[in-house]
Amino acid sequence: MKKISIIFGSTTGNTERVAEIIKDNMAECEVTVTDVCNAKDEMIKSADTVLFGASTWGYGEIQDDFLEYYNSMKSELLSAKDVAVFGCGDSVGFSDVYCRAVDLIIEKASECGANVIGEGLKVDGDVDDNVSKIEAFAKELV
Ligand SMILES: Cc1cc2nc3c(=O)[nH]c(=O)nc-3n(C[C@H](O)[C@H](O)[C@H](O)COP(=O)(O)O)c2cc1C
Numbered sequence: 147m148k149k150i151s152i153i154f155g156s157t158t159g160n161t162e163r164v165a166e167i168i169k170d171n172m173a174e175c176e177v178t179v180t181d182v183c184n185a186k187d188e189m190i191k192s193a194d195t196v197l198f199g200a201s202t203w204g205y206g207e208i209q210d211d212f213l214e215y216y217n218s219m220k221s222e223l224l225s226a227k228d229v230a231v232f233g234c235g236d237s238v239g240f241s242d243v244y245c246r247a248v249d250l251i252i253e254k255a256s257e258c259g260a261n262v263i264g265e266g267l268k269v270d271g272d273v274d275d276n277v278s279k280i281e282a283f284a285k286e287l288v
Contacts, residue, residue: 148175148288151193155182155200155212160234163273164280165199168232171284182215187223195228195263195287198251202235206243208250209233216254225259230287232267232280244268263287 150172156162162181169177180189182200190196200212208216231252235245245268256262267283269276 148195149193150175150177150195150197150287151189152177152179152197152199153182153185153189153215154179154198155209155215156234157201157203157209157211160269160273161199161201161209161232164232164234164267164269164276165197167273167277167280168197168284171281172288175288182212185215190223190227193227195230196224196260197230197232197287198255199232200247200251201233202240202243202245202247205240206246208247212247212251216251219254219258221258223258224255227260228263229255229260230263230266230283231255232269232283234269234273237270244270 152165154161154165165179201209233248237244248266
């Protein structure tokens with residue numbers, strides 16, 4: 147059974163909700179969802195595919211909890227690992243830096259030698275309006 151580890155940073159719960167919807171759409175995989183504050187190296191080591199999720203705050207900045215993790219991301223752990231990235235943002239209020247956290251994490255994971263899958267999932271505004279997009283993202287990864 148394919149092992150998937152989802153690690154998210156979320157301030158108001160939107161990215162957490164996306165993580166749960168992804169999990170619910172990965173039937174026949176062993177999926178764990180972990181707040182980045184509780185992330186352990188073992189969660190990466192033991193997974194076939196790792197999903198990182200973070201919202202964007204400030205002006206194009208990575209969500210606070212995830213930022214700390216981002217700064218510690220290293221190739222020893224991520225080299226050759228299959229990684230996909232998702233996150234929430236607001237394209238109306240922040241068109242120039244919409245979901246920039248997703249782009250930054252993809253860039254960092256690539257620098258660490260990860261095999262980044264796809265362009266990342268950007269969830270705009272209300273999570274409820276994006277459920278089918280989230281489901282499609284999840285199903286493509288299994
Ligand atoms: C003060 C503030 C700053 C924000 N900055 C950005 C931003 O730079 N880019 C973006 O795409 N969304 C931005 N957003 C929108 C949030 O990313 C969005 O509300 C998201 O759903 C929050 O997800 P979370 O609950 O998982 O933290 C901002 C929202 C607030 C309130």
